[in-house]
Amino acid sequence: MPRIPLAERRAQLLDAAWAVMTRSGLAAATTRATCAEAGVSQGVFHYCFDSRDDMLREIAVRLVPMQITAADAAIADASDVAVAVEQALLAYWDLVEADLGAHQVLYEITVAALRSDDSHEIARLQYHRYLDGARDVLDTVAATLGVRWHRPVDVLARQVVTIVDGLTLHYIVDLDSAAARAALSAFAADLAAVAVPSAAASDVDTSKGAKNV
Amino acid sequence: MPRIPLAERRAQLLDAAWAVMTRSGLAAATTRATCAEAGVSQGVFHYCFDSRDDMLREIAVRLVPMQITAADAAIADASDVAVAVEQALLAYWDLVEADLGAHQVLYEITVAALRSDDSHEIARLQYHRYLDGARDVLDTVAATLGVRWHRPVDVLARQVVTIVDGLTLHYIVDLDSAAARAALSAFAADLAAVAVPSAAASDVDTSKGAKNV
DNA sequence: AAATCTCTTGGTCAATTGACCAAGTCATGC
DNA sequence: GCATGACTTGGTCAATTGACCAAGAGATTT
Secondary structure, eight states: OOOOOOHHHHHHHHHHHHHHHHOOOOOGGGGHHHHHTTOHHHHHHHHHOOOOHHHHHHHHHHHHHHTSSOOOOGGTTOOSSSHHEEEEHHHHHHHHTTTTTHHHHHHHHHHHTTTTTTTTTHHHHHHOOOOOOOOHHHHHHHHHHTEESSSSHHHHHHHHHHHEEEEEEEHHOOOOOOHHHHHHHHHHHHTTTTTTEOOTTTTTOOOOOOOOO | OOOOHHHHHHHHHHHHHHHHHHHHGGGOOOHHHHHHHTTHHHHHHHHHOHHHHHHHHHHHHHHHHHSSSSSSOOOOOOOHHHHHHHHHHHHHOOOOEEHHHHHHHEEEEEEEEOOOOHHHHHHHHHHHHHHHHHHHHHHHHHHTTTTSSSSOOHHHHHHHHHHHHHHHHHHHHHHHHHHHHHHHHHHHHHHHTTEOOOSSOOSSSSOOOOOOO
């Protein structure tokens, strides 16, 4: 009923679609269900978007930055590598448990995107961002605590993404929070064991910009 | 045209559906597509199965044991824990790269099953079997090489499942075999570092810490 | 060979869904 | 105040899909 500009209407429909998805899954977010959630008629949809795929694409794009901003804050006040890594992983994990539906939809979107030639690139981009985010966290930990990773950061970053992704998927299936957190702590310990002191022991090459000290 | 007993006809349709799925995805395996693949008309389908969900359930059931028999053989001739763990993971990994489509469908089935109240239990069972399989491999490694895991086997098993699951999903997205194998080796080293010589006989040299790639 | 049961065929039906439109309504600038 | 264009409505259309059936064909039994 109200008369709002196109941009706002689109955002409203995107919110509505996202609400339906997190509640009932990607497939449930039909054009009709989305419009019903937004309280508008179906004609509005095709006035705002070219097609359902068009809308899905915009949702996926909007998701990419939404996932990153998590763990950096958690490692600020850590004095030990093991603690820092575990707190960083836990910071992400709290997001998973706080909004399980959203993460479940994320897997549905990823799996669906892989079957579409058009959207395959979006899934690839998503995981590329994950790797970048993991690398950033690893660099921050190393710089903050004065350690060096005794293993290529690219490899470590892929391990981190694998860990959070695997843990999340498994948790969505069996909802065993205790088991997930136990495994998470174990992984944190394993990762921390890869860190070696950097400052005193030997000459260290911090390829990225020096941060503290 | 040929006249074959019901059981065989069902198996034939299940094979056909699986063929369509691994080629074009779970959603592509409609009743029509499945019948076309099998070379029969649609009426046969509902003569053999109550519904499409009925068939999907049988496919899922048939899948459960299909996934387990992998890594045990690979650790038989290993003399070092690190080698044994890596070879076990690699044995599974070869299966992933050999039949990527099958594993992709596995994720589609899992994700879809989680949205259905009826099938949710199937996904749970599937991951329960994964955990059992991982535990078996871990026990075999420990027994074969005379070591003890310095961490609860349940936690380690969940780590193993997380690793193979996370690696596989990431690989399906970006098809970066080299990165996946590098991360796999790193994980293997981390896991091997959790093994300590067993109290009984410690001829085996496991004194070193994690050796990295 | 007749009866009977096991398959198989080709087609139909209802429901869902994405796409789309012709005709309205309403605010805003001139 | 009125033209303009942004916004909305309710409905329609074609395509896909799961479900289902009545009739027939072939094998098996009696």
